[in-house]
Amino acid sequence: xxxxxxxxxxxxxxxxYRDERPAEHFARFHARTxxxxxxxxxxxxxxxxxxxxxxxxxxxxxDSQKVPADGPVIIAPNHFSFLDHFFVAIYLRRKVxxxxxxxxxxxxxxxxxxxGGVFPVRRGHRDEEAFKTAHAVLARGGxxxxxxxxxxxRTGELGxxxxxxxxxxLESGAPVVPCGLAGSERVRDWKRLQFPKVTLQFGxxxxxxxxxxxxxxQCQAASEEIFARIQALWRGLRENGRSATVxxxxxxxxxxxxxxxxx
Numbered sequence: 001x002x003x004x005x006x007x008x009x010x011x012x013x014x015x016x017y018r019d020e021r022p023a024e025h026f027a028r029f030h031a032r033t034x035x036x037x038x039x040x041x042x043x044x045x046x047x048x049x050x051x052x053x054x055x056x057x058x059x060x061x062x063d064s065q066k067v068p069a070d071g072p073v074i075i076a077p078n079h080f081s082f083l084d085h086f087f088v089a090i091y092l093r094r095k096v097x098x099x100x101x102x103x104x105x106x107x108x109x110x111x112x113x114x115x116g117g118v119f120p121v122r123r124g125h126r127d128e129e130a131f132k133t134a135h136a137v138l139a140r141g142g143x144x145x146x147x148x149x150x151x152x153x154r155t156g157e158l159g160x161x162x163x164x165x166x167x168x169x170l171e172s173g174a175p176v177v178p179c180g181l182a183g184s185e186r187v188r189d190w191k192r193l194q195f196p197k198v199t200l201q202f203g204x205x206x207x208x209x210x211x212x213x214x215x216x217x218q219c220q221a222a223s224e225e226i227f228a229r230i231q232a233l234w235r236g237l238r239e240n241g242r243s244a245t246v247x248x249x250x251x252x253x254x255x256x257x258x259x260x261x262x263x
Contacts, residue, residue: 018124019102026102026120029110030129034136038095038117045116050090053083053198057187060242061091062201062249067177069094072138074172076165077179077200078158078230079147081187085118087200088145088179096143099130101151131168138172148227156185158231166214166222173210176226178203180233199242201233201249 053059067073075096077088085098095117102120105113113119121130134144150162169176183198206229208222237245 019122021102021122023122023125023127023129026105026122026129029105029114029120030133032114033097033117033119033133037140037142038097039115041112041115042095042117045086045112046090049086053086053090056195057083057087057183057198058195059087059090059198059200060246062199062246064091064202066202066204067092067094067143068175068205071141072172072174073143073205074138074165074169074174074176075143075145075179075202076148076176076226076230077145077181078234079149079152080156080181080185081152083187084147084181084184085145087181087184087198091200092143094143096145097137098145099134099147102127131171134168135172138168138174144168144174148223148230153185158227158234161220161223161227163216163219163223165226166219166224169206169208169222169226170211170214170218173208175205175207177205178226178229178233180230180235180237182234182237197242199237199245201237201245203229203233 067075075088077084081087085100089096097117097119099121100113100118102122104110104118105120119130119133121127134146137144146165146168148161148165149159150164151159153159165176168174179200179202181198181200183196186194186196187198189196206226211218214222240248
């Protein structure tokens, strides 16, 4: 697979890096997510979005069985597109909950997010409420999707690891499943009736020893370890392509099964 080209600068709206609405505005969204998992809205959105992603973007997931079948999990994909949340979720039987930028929480779509498993992180602020909500989801054995880069890369290349996901991983002790996502950097090409093929690959879970109050250096180090795994998966998809990656994943599974049988 040849490297995908960068998005034209004019194809994206300017980023808004600070949400001036007060923290109290988002309190009800956090309260609902902490109290209970997503409701029927999650299944409705899945039913609507899945055919679109499969038909137009020919989406394929590799090694989704590496996501634990139960218990708390943090899934860490790279991030290019608004649709990345859905690319990750449609291949998992478990319901996942997303930490998303607070600017998305405007009427009427906030009703969908509120009930469908999305909770806000207040952009431009040190948002402790978002971490409290993520911990609540993990404490009840749920899945949180959190981007290691903190936000979308707008260049078509990976960004840089931010300390947030390292902090959540260290404080919670939950396993982190890295995920490489290739092709979604060109999702906006649909406006020119060009639909890229999107492939994602889940990696082996990473487990960190729990730390009650990690400092910034510890959080950054954990984030960079996670990001290195994401980079390896993403580069493998870009350089080797979908077919070769699928064949390699199947061979690895067969090798693992043979080793287990021989014990």
